[in-house]
Amino acid sequence: VLAGGVGAARFLRGLHSLLDPQRITVIVNTGDDDSFFGLHVSPDVDTITYTLAGRANAEPGWGVAGDSFACLGSLAAFYPETWFQLGDRDLATHIHRTDALRRGQPLSRITQRIAQQFGIKTKILPMSNDRVRTIVHVADRGALHFQEYLVRDRGQGRVEKIRFTGVRKARPAPGVLSAITRANLVIIPPSNPMVSVFPILSVRGIRSALQKARVPVAAVSPLVGSKPIKGPLHHMLKGLGHEVSAVGVAKLYRGLVDLFALDTSDAHLAPRIESLGMQPLVTNIVMHTPGHSQALAETLLTELVRKEKVTDS
């Protein structure tokens, strides 16, 4: 599973209830990582971890459920960027990650140890141990770190360009390429293609490993109609001249994705998906509850198994 944050986490919650968790490997975007108060925060990794551990906030989907914010309140005396809401329990994760990084441990090992401490059997891998940062160029605001754009500025403004600094030099984290090579199938859950999936695909060797693997690849649209389920994807698609619809998203995955799931309300777009060389799968893609997550994962798996006769061996 190539994962961004909340959408991917919700999909994985469903996949987990269907498959042996140890058979799942999640390769997670770290382009959203950033430093707050000198602490290394990996928002997408943590969202996946907390969700799979059953510890995530139901809404907004990130952070630890029932967390308190006493430390953040005191940090406000020293820092302006308390707009990034880190709870007391959540901070323990970032304090430990930062400490371990400073001791020279690679992010991938730290990520897996944190997952183990949360009782997670699924392998969670950062896309890379090297530093990649998603930078969003916004009209009249300039180049913003992704969290500044998304959280501080609430995704406002016209997006002119998106860059992933450091991505050319970044190598896939240990285990990433072999997970792709050995996979029976690859799933891209409903995530923002431009800032959640493309950073992963831009890391050297990942896209070509996917193409060489000849394994069925399924993606789920993150849009319902012209609206993203979450986040500012519509602004990004529009700003960069793409169609704001499931078709616009599918086009970004052309040549890579075999099966493209889109919402029942977008059923009329299915022929256009097909014309891109992908099999459309019309289903309910919005995951408000664990039941929705499981149903979507089951529909997708059933279709992939049928399509490619993927066995559960």
Next chain:
Amino acid sequence: VLAGGVGAARFLRGLHSLLDPQRITVIVNTGDDDSFFGLHVSPDVDTITYTLAGRANAEPGWGVAGDSFACLGSLAAFYPETWFQLGDRDLATHIHRTDALRRGQPLSRITQRIAQQFGIKTKILPMSNDRVRTIVHVADRGALHFQEYLVRDRGQGRVEKIRFTGVRKARPAPGVLSAITRANLVIIPPSNPMVSVFPILSVRGIRSALQKARVPVAAVSPLVGSKPIKGPLHHMLKGLGHEVSAVGVAKLYRGLVDLFALDTSDAHLAPRIESLGMQPLVTNIVMHTPGHSQALAETLLTELVRKEKVTDS
């Protein structure tokens, strides 16, 4: 004021109510500093800061009043050393200090900024910006970092040796020597001489600056009878072959201290203090309340002013 932790903080609370805070400089022991979870903790500096800000826990005297421990509870998944109880609000101080140190700022500047954020006008200086660590050698346990000895092991075991690693190379923090040179008087509040005051005096140039300054130096006994007001000083004195009494402490300050305050219950020791070349001052030295702190500070100031005709100019 040459300061350790709780005893010094309580004395300073009294001094503050008598003098313009801007006329006071506190030079604080940093031999107790240590790293927990990768965060730089300065226990004595923080105790002084929180106390002068009116934010300290009344008991045990360290930490922030009314703090919560949610983050520490989560850190326990990753670390064994959660015996060092850092509260959520307290952690903000350590997170900021660590961040600022990593950005290359000197501890003295960081310490003063933290104090300013807490609304403190008194100058709080770490004894040195360089790393000095108090190591306590304990029978059958070996060499322990001071916090391991004091907090984790609750000061148990026979003390065989005390060392200050790094102290030979350590330079006084900017402002330390000039504060001593310009002082009208120097006070050593009731602190453990061996692990709170000696680290300060061992930093290159501090002891000789004190001796050259020819300014009256007063010390307050940290013992009442053979018992320390707080902490394991009696074990240290005994282990290292010193008399466990105010006289034993006074002997450690011989040649440095002019006026030595001891508790009314130790009045019979006054002649022996005098024979060490110090003026004894018998008064109530236990500071349970701010009123006690103020009374002790006032008694000491009055006596020093009388003795040396120090003016308030």
